[in-house]
């Protein structure tokens with residue numbers, strides 16, 4: 001037994017990265033609309049104003065998904081398209097867009113997986129302090145309720161937040177993503193607390209407004225550490241490294257699992273983090289941890305790579321430096337297939353929830369060849385190696401419910417603009433023409449055979 005029967009094979013995207021139509025259909029501005037206007041922030045001065053023009057081309061895109069044999073589609077909703085001011089007034093045109101998108105998916109036999117928040121916070125809310133505002137969990141609750149009321153008669157799968165590690169870490173600590181801030185540790189910790197509360201209130205709102213039985217999850221990320229060898233000492237060290245908090249505050253503290261997932265699944269912050277942060281800890285009101293730890297149906301985890309770990313001489317985890325010439329993607333991310341074996345295993349052992357890999361993939365230097373096709377052997381090789389490892393973990397009895405490849409098509413890769421191509425489908429941004437890459441054809445076979453040949 002490897003991938004179970006009914007395993008979900010899908011692809012993922014997010015609103016700002018593909019939709020375009022930034023100023024159309026009554027949409028309000030988001031922090032990404034504003035961030036891209038600042039010179040020097042995004043590669044080549046690129047913006048998501050047009051992106052893949054999916055807002056207008058969604059029917060063609062879904063037709064293509066069907067041809068590619070895609071069974072499930074994870075996409076996100078642009079909050080500012082639904083609530084242009086972030087709260088209050090609902091933009092019916094925005095709701096209609098997603099409603100039609102869902103209808104089209106269902107008509108083509110593709111299961112929708114809706115992510116409520118993939119980083120494009122309404123700018124009007126940012127002006128009120130964004131996630132620093134203690135009201136922000138309520139804002140998210142209101143928004144999640146509106147989306148759920150509209151879509152849940154047809155949508156069964158909802159994900160609250162995508163990668164808090166990134167939108168807090170890159171957006172509010174390193175400042176390289178919108179809104180481009182470099183906040184203090186105390187402020188980001190308070191913000192993280194609000195974000196976790198927003199997740200919890202979001203889960204409540206989804207369940208309260210759902211028109212059918214729904215499945216609700218969460219999609220964090222992080223580096224998935226894996227052991228150098230299969231000896232018990234290294235395995236123990238890798239697992240410890242995966243869940244421990246940083247030892248000091250000099251690095252980006254947000255890049256970890258426990259701070260973001262322990263409160264959600266266990267209702268408490270990790271002890272080593274509490275000790276590390278000391279008097280910088282956020283204010284926790286009575287009842288907060290109950291709100292944050294609403295029962296979830298699954299854990300979504302975005303997994304791209306990890307670090308190799310062994311047990312050091314002192315018995316503590318030791319990170320192994322990458323050797324010279326270590327394989328890497330076009331974006332320079334390390335290629336570490338074992339992250340997809342050990343990551344889900346360690347996560348499942350700790351959190352005991354069915355796991356969806358909600359994102360995994362890579363950027364390549366894709367070009368249209370003389371024959372008019374896009375040959376991307378590196379992507380096929382990468383996905384093959386990673387999926388083999390995921391299959392091994394599933395064969396070990398780890399409850400893996402599905403896998404979403406990032407991404408359906410090339411798109412706006414945040415501060416890298418259109419420089420990096422992550423898609424199974426090539427997008428010519430001059431003409432908006434789509435070409436299914438070799439990897440797209442290969443992935444079709446994976447899905448059709450439930451990964452049998454991997």
Ligand code: FCB
Nearest residue numbers: 014162163166406413422
């Ligand atoms: C993840 C993001 C996604 C995309 C991929 C490459 O961190 O969730 O939007 O940018 O990386």
